[in-house]
Amino acid sequence: MSQADSVVPVLEGGDVDPRSLRRHIILVTGLAGAGRLTALKCLEDIGYEAVDNMPLDLIPHLVAGLGQASLPAMSKPIALGIDSRTSGFSGDGFIDLVRQLKSDKRFRVTLVFLDCEDEVLRRRYTETRRRHPLAQDRPVGDGILRERQLMRPVRTEADLVLDTSDTAIGDLKGMLAGHFGLAAQPDLALTILSFSYKQGLPREADLVFDVRFLENPYYDPALRPLSGQDAAVGRAIEADPAFPGFFAALTSLLWPLLPGYEGEGKSYLTIAIGCTGGRHRSVFVAGKLADWLRERGRSVTLRHRDVGRAAG
Structure with missing residues (x-):
C-alpha cells in the first residue's frame, strides 16, 4: 500500500472525515479523440484503478462489488472510461446511471468530460488515419457533429469539463493530479x-x-x-x-x-x-x-x- 493510498483525513477533535470513507469513482467521458485513454492512463499513474469501455449495464454490477471493505478509503479509487462507442450507450441512459451512482452514499462520484475543438479533432484523425467511430463511411466532420449532439446533455451534467485542444500529455496529467491527487488536499x-x-x-x-x-x-x-x-x-x-x-x-x-x-x-x-x-x-x-x-x-x-x- 502506498502512502497516498493510506491517507485518511482526520477532522479537528480526532474524528475521521466521513467523506474519506466514500470510495471515489471518476467517470471519464467526452468526445472521441479528446484524450479519454490518455486521461485514464494519467489517473492510473497517480494511483487509480482504470477500466475502459465497460458496457453501461455492467457498471452497476461492478460498483455493487465495491465498498465492501470496512474502510473503503484504504482501497484504490476507480476511474471508468465511457464514450459513445461503449456498448449500450445513450446520452439519457448514461445520465441516469451517473445520477444513480451519485445517490449511493458509499461512493463519491465525479463525472469528467473531455472536450476539444472540432478542427483539432479533425487534424488528429487525419494525422493518425483513423476513422471516426460515428462516421465509418462518411467524412470525419460528420462523425464529430453527430457525437457532439449525442454528448451535449452529458457535457451539461459533467462536474468537470477539460478542454484538451492545446493540452500536452504532461499538462493533462498535472491537471488531473491537481484535481484528483490522492494526498489530503483542500475541498476546492x-x-x-x-x-x-x-x-x-x-x-x-x-x-x-x-x-x-x-x-x-x-x-x-x-x-x-x-x-x-x-x-x-x-x-x-x-x-x-x-x-x-x-x-x-x-x-x-x-x-x-x-x-x-x-x-x-x-x-x-x-x-x-x-x-x-x-x-x-x-x-x-x-x-x-x-x-x-x-x-x-x-x-x-x-x-x-x-x-x-x-x-x-
Whole structure:
C-alpha cells in the first residue's frame, strides 16, 4: 500500500472525515479523440484503478462489488472510461446511471468530460488515419457533429469539463493530479489558467479576468522574446502604476469567494487570466496569483495555455 493510498483525513477533535470513507469513482467521458485513454492512463499513474469501455449495464454490477471493505478509503479509487462507442450507450441512459451512482452514499462520484475543438479533432484523425467511430463511411466532420449532439446533455451534467485542444500529455496529467491527487488536499481544487484572447476564451473557465489594460511588454524589443515567467517581464509589469491596485482588488475579490464556493459544494474552480497574446501579462499575473494563493495554504494548479504561441 502506498502512502497516498493510506491517507485518511482526520477532522479537528480526532474524528475521521466521513467523506474519506466514500470510495471515489471518476467517470471519464467526452468526445472521441479528446484524450479519454490518455486521461485514464494519467489517473492510473497517480494511483487509480482504470477500466475502459465497460458496457453501461455492467457498471452497476461492478460498483455493487465495491465498498465492501470496512474502510473503503484504504482501497484504490476507480476511474471508468465511457464514450459513445461503449456498448449500450445513450446520452439519457448514461445520465441516469451517473445520477444513480451519485445517490449511493458509499461512493463519491465525479463525472469528467473531455472536450476539444472540432478542427483539432479533425487534424488528429487525419494525422493518425483513423476513422471516426460515428462516421465509418462518411467524412470525419460528420462523425464529430453527430457525437457532439449525442454528448451535449452529458457535457451539461459533467462536474468537470477539460478542454484538451492545446493540452500536452504532461499538462493533462498535472491537471488531473491537481484535481484528483490522492494526498489530503483542500475541498476546492483551484486551477489558474493564463490564455490569449486571440485564441478564444477557455471553455473550462469559471471566472475570467482581462489584464489587457496593463502596459504590454511586447512593445519593448528587449522583452518581446521573453515571457511572463521571466523576471525582467515581471518587473516591468509590476512597475505599471495600474498593477498594484488591480492585484490588491483581484485578491480581495477572490479570497472571500473561495469558502462560499466550498459551502455550496463546488469541488473545482478554474480562474482564467487573459491578455492579447497570452505570453506576457496574463502569464505573469496568473503566476503571481497562484503564488499568492499557495502562500495562504491553497493547493493550486498553474497552467499557461498559450505561452508557446507567437508573442503579441
